[in-house]
Amino acid sequence: MQTAEIRRRFLDHFEKAGHTVVPSAPLLFDDPNLLFVNAGMVPFKPYFLGQETPPWRTATSVQKCVRTLDIEEVGKTTRHGTFFQMNGNFSFGDYFKEGAITHAWGLITGSVDDGGFGIDPDKIWVTVLHTDQEAREIWKRVAGLPDERIQDRGLLDNYWHMGVPGPGGPCSEIYVDRGPEFGPEGGPVVDEDRFLEIWNLVFMQEEITNVRAKDQFDVLGELPNKNIDTGMGLERVAYLLQGKHNLYEIDEVFPVIEKAAEVSGRTYGRDHTDDVRFRVIADHVRSGLMLMGDGVTPGNEARGYVLRRLLRRAVRSMRLLGFEDPALPLLLPVSLERMKASYPELEADFPRIEQIAYAEEHAFRQTLGKGTQIFESAAVAIKDEGGTSLSGDQAFALHDTYGFPIDLTLEMASEQGLSVDEDGFRSLMAEQRSRAKADAKAKKGSHADTTVYRAALDANGPTDWQAYTALTTESRVVALIGGGSSVPAIGAGTIGEVVLDRTPFYAESGGQNADAGHLVWDGGRAEVLDVQRPVRGLVVHQVRVLEGELTLDRTLEAAVDPEWRLGARQAHSGTHVVHAALREVLGPTALQSGSYNRPGYLRLDYGWSGPLSPGQIHDVEEVSNRALRADLPVTAQIMSLPEARAWGALALFGETYGEDVRVVEIGGPWSRELCGGTHVEHSSQIGTIVITSDGSVGAGHRRVEALTGIEGFQYLAKERDLVRQLTDVLKTQPEDVPGRVQDLMERLKASEKAAEKIKAAQLMGAAGDIAQGAKDVGGVAYVGHHAAGAGGGDVRTIALDIRKRLADRPAVVVVIGDAGDKPAAVVALNQGAQDRGLSANDLIKVVGQQIGGKGGGKADVAQGGGSDVTGIPAALAAVEAALA
Incomplete structure (x- = not known):
């Protein structure tokens, strides 16, 4: 069955x-x-x-x-x-x-x-x-x-x-x-x-x-x-x-194992170690599919980190089976075929899901490359020091910091003839897991105590919520809450919570900020700081009483700030417009996965694998503003969730919806989304949409920010003023500003190159004078020079030039620069000094002890850096003492 x-x-x-x-x-x-x-x-x-x-x-x-x-x-x-x-x-x-x-x-x-x-x-x-x-x-x-x-x-x-x-x-x-x-x-x-x-x-x-x-x-x-x-x-x-015999062999899971076996050339059921890998692949591919289907995207924290681990463990297990090509494009469609019978929405959303998954695998393959370089460097250092084992700390750092799997570390260490301190690694992993469990245990039981809100709801019934139709209501205070308990009054200067029998205030939800405004009564006034729904059906206002005393059963006027509400409506409708524009420009997979808006500002997270080009940003902005100019009607309807889905309404991933939902349309099917927010009546009322940024918030996941209404116009006005200032300074027309700035940049680069040539010539000229001042220390010519203002490249050039000028006798040259208040040192020895048993690699360590740093190199040239420029004189003296 x-x-x-x-x-x-x-x-x-x-x-x-x-x-x-x-x-x-x-x-x-x-x-x-x-x-x-x-x-x-x-x-x-x-x-x-x-x-x-x-x-x-x-x-x-x-x-x-x-x-x-x-x-x-x-x-x-x-x-x-x-x-x-x-x-x-x-x-x-x-x-x-x-x-x-x-x-x-x-x-x-x-x-x-x-x-x-x-x-x-x-x-x-x-x-x-x-x-x-x-x-x-x-x-x-x-x-x-x-x-x-x-x-x-x-x-x-x-x-x-x-x-x-x-x-x-x-x-x-x-x-x-x-x-x-x-x-x-x-x-x-x-x-x-x-x-x-x-x-x-x-x-x-x-x-x-x-x-x-x-x-x-x-x-x-x-x-x-x-x-x-x-x-x-x-x-x-x-x-x-x-x-x-197990859940991995049922019809919804086993086909992924079959596909993994086919492409890897391994056989399921022959080897226990391989069987575990096959099961990990099948479980994690299906789990990842379901998580992405519900809107999770890979990241470095919380839910995103769990998904990232699942996808990367699946890819890693395929690698351990000997398959090193991209695996998810082969496996994820197989899992979809088995799961869509119960969850048909996965098939419609698969273009978005596969885009996220494949981008994550690509990123992980790059991580494996970086981790391999880090591992190989560590392996060389261990062998140079005569060691035979990678420490638990190193293995844990590879795993925790770089996402490098321990299985792969063990495999590569074996290839290098090294062992790994697995006990130390697993001890650190256990500590990390214990901390995570302790944190989870500390949070467990932190259900918000809603007893006082439930009592208010039971005593007075649901709040008559009129945010869609009114900015003011005549209301009665049915409950007052302070410190988590019911109170009879809230005095002037005090912050408390107020429950009204009816309210025009929008309670924060769906990414939209709560309304601002005031409660006004005979002899008193309170500022509304926040509005929430702690239990279904109840609207609670957090207020600061400015004048008088607010008491139970008081009749008052609840008034939303009309400018605040207008800005909030513009931003929320603007979010829908930008979402529709993104899908028109980029395609249907650019689906919203989160949003936030407040008056004049919107932020929209959406699924996409790479940064938008300047042309795409321009197109999204243009499509958005053309929709505003078209004065599209904005309407809302209540219907059942199945009806909304059949109608093509888009739902926000991760949101929980009731049996009846509100569908907001802008221009008919052009923008049709499930939404409980407040909106304008026509798109032109948004005023303008100005996209200010597009950035990454995780693999396959981006965020666009924009301004609307008067805030958008103010942003454009600031940019206009900036251009005007540039035209005045450059004495040119606005359209010529980019060319003039480019010309100035090229001239500046040319000047910097000329200055560097002059500086190099001066350094070479100075090298002769410095070489002439060499001291005889312990039978070798010693030059210790503090090159004020010089960086690492200049320091090396000076040291090698001085050494060249001292070719007729054994010579040790130490040059230390201090560019950017960071010591940069080079020790250079000629063959005569090396024949006496001296080594630049040994002497650079003497320098490092004095300047708070370290370095290394070969017997003829070594270099290093430090953090303490005040130690430069002592470093030069220390080398001289060592030679003596």
């Missing part, structure tokens, strides 16, 4: 049972504690925590998930991958234990013809919490399971909670016996390889607090509404029903 079919059957089973099918949330779900969605219940967390009211009594989903704790272990076990899919069904105060068990049993043992999975009931085992006699009795009654196939376990295995105070409860796990060839008898408590867990049913029935560990917490009491949260690993069920 194909994985997509298993997925379809799961959703169909619960939809027929009255559950609402909820689409998978993006992997970049808005949760402050998570890089990615890592469990099927994550999108439902606000409902389980009581932060929001669920819109349905029962729901079902197949949620995309990514777990990244042990990426290095991928491929070494048979059932753990980075990306996976979690089937789940959820009840919010509807059915409980018996309903969950009945639904699960009916699906897994139901016949294939009737839409079930057709698993033999005699192969099913379950575990329950040792104190949950109720669940045991339900399994016996509903499924007819005998006592010996219902096994008790403790809190560590069969109790679920989020690791923070909140809901929790016992769980019951469902296992399938794969047969004696996979392990011993005795059920899951004996062997979890033979007895494969496929489904976990969580019975949320208690409120817990003082969480100290997974099995250490205090129970406050029963939850008022008992909930159900289940999770079935789709990949595990797939390899069970497809007769495979």
Whole structure:
């Protein structure tokens, strides 16, 4: 049974049972504690925590998930991958234990013809919490399971909670016996390889607090509404029903292994080391595809770094299999073919995805080149010093700073006849991982406490939000908050939070800054500093009271600054226009991946692999301003998310949308995007769009910045004034300024070259005088000269010229310059001095000790630098003393 079919059957089973099918949330779900969605219940967390009211009594989903704790272990076990899919069904105060068990049993043992999975009931085992006699009795009654196939376990295995105070409860796990060839008898408590867990049913029935560990917490009491949260690993069920031994061999994953084997010439299943590499490739290519599909781009931090590691580990593993050509163009399309059955949006977005992925592989191949040079330099230095091993510090620096994989370091060290201090490397890696885990643990449980906001919402209902239609409203204060708690009043000079029954203020979202303005009441006035939505449906204003006292139930006027709102509308509509212009000029793959706008300014991140040429920037700007001149209508409509997608509306990657969405159009289909921001009525009201920069923010990811409205005109006016000043100084016409500046630059370069020639002649002339002043020290002619103002190149020239003039006797020449307040030293010896056993390489070290630096070279010439120009006299004296 194909994985997509298993997925379809799961959703169909619960939809027929009255559950609402909820689409998978993006992997970049808005949760402050998570890089990615890592469990099927994550999108439902606000409902389980009581932060929001669920819109349905029962729901079902197949949620995309990514777990990244042990990426290095991928491929070494048979059932753990980075990306996976979690089937789940959820009840919010509807059915409980018996309903969950009945639904699960009916699906897994139901016949294939009737839409079930057709698993033999005699192969099913379950575990329950040792104190949950109720669940045991339900399994016996509903499924007819005998006592010996219902096994008790403790809190560590069969109790679920989020690791923070909140809901929790016992769980019951469902296992399938794969047969004696996979392990011993005795059920899951004996062997979890033979007895494969496929489904976990969580019975949320208690409120817990003082969480100290997974099995250490205090129970406050029963939850008022008992909930159900289940999770079935789709990949595990797939390899069970497809007769495979691990998740890497299922239909959605194995074709990538087959392709990797084909192009590398290696065979899967013959060698354990190669098999791990094949599995890493298959897992990471699929995981990377799904992450990029949800808007992640490679980078050096957080989510971007995870994606970068996955793609680079896949490329590295192909190299270790002997394949050194670009690999992702061969592998990524194979993964797409297998995943598009469940996620058809991947195919439409693949031009953008492959552009990002291939740019990242190209960058990594260049990194490998740089890392190879660094490694080879280190290897030469180790051998010169008589060493045989690359230190753990060096291997870690190659890995951490340059992205050089440890496997490749080991391979290249072996080729050079060197070993690597793997223990030292892995110790440093463990320290880094511990720091990361400690940081994650410190952040865990940092869910914003929304209790006070929930209370305000429950007491007063949702805020009547009128930002699309009004700049002022007559409003009533329904809640005041200070220091995280409700307060009766906010006095003058104090900053606090205000909840109104209705408001015209736009709350920050979708990249648009919150509105500015004032609250005014009889005898008082407050400045609005920020506007947010801490819980769905509630708008909260952060204010500074300027005059009087603001109290509960006060009637006031809420007034948005009209100039601020106008500028914000111009910038937000301008963002849509620039996005449409980018796609018109560059093509449909130049899709927005993030944005920010405030009055007069917009910033738009988009997928593209290289910098825009001046001509492309000009074209984007021209297309944008022609759209403004065309006075295109700007309209907004509310529709369902499927309708919006069918209509061709573009969605911002990583955003979470509800069932109904707002689609903003500019000029009809020319610009059609999902957006909750405020906009102008016609494009001409944007005023102007002036692109000020285009820069890189990561591989395959760029950022364009622009000004709109009066700010755009002011920018152009400053440029006009600058040109006017240049024409006055150069006494020419504006169109002739570039030519005049180019002419001046060429003349300046010519003058600098002439000056250098004069300087060189002066240096050569001085060399004769300096040579005549040589001292006899220890039987050799010694010249120690401080060349004031000279740099490294001049210092070498002077030293070699002086040495040439002393060819008739053994000579040692030391010249130290101080250009830029940085000592630059050269020691030059003729053959006579070398015949006496002297070495420039030894003497440059004497110099370095005095000027705070080091150097090196050969017996005849050595050079170096330092940081302390005050040590130059001492350095010259030290060499003289050494010779004496």
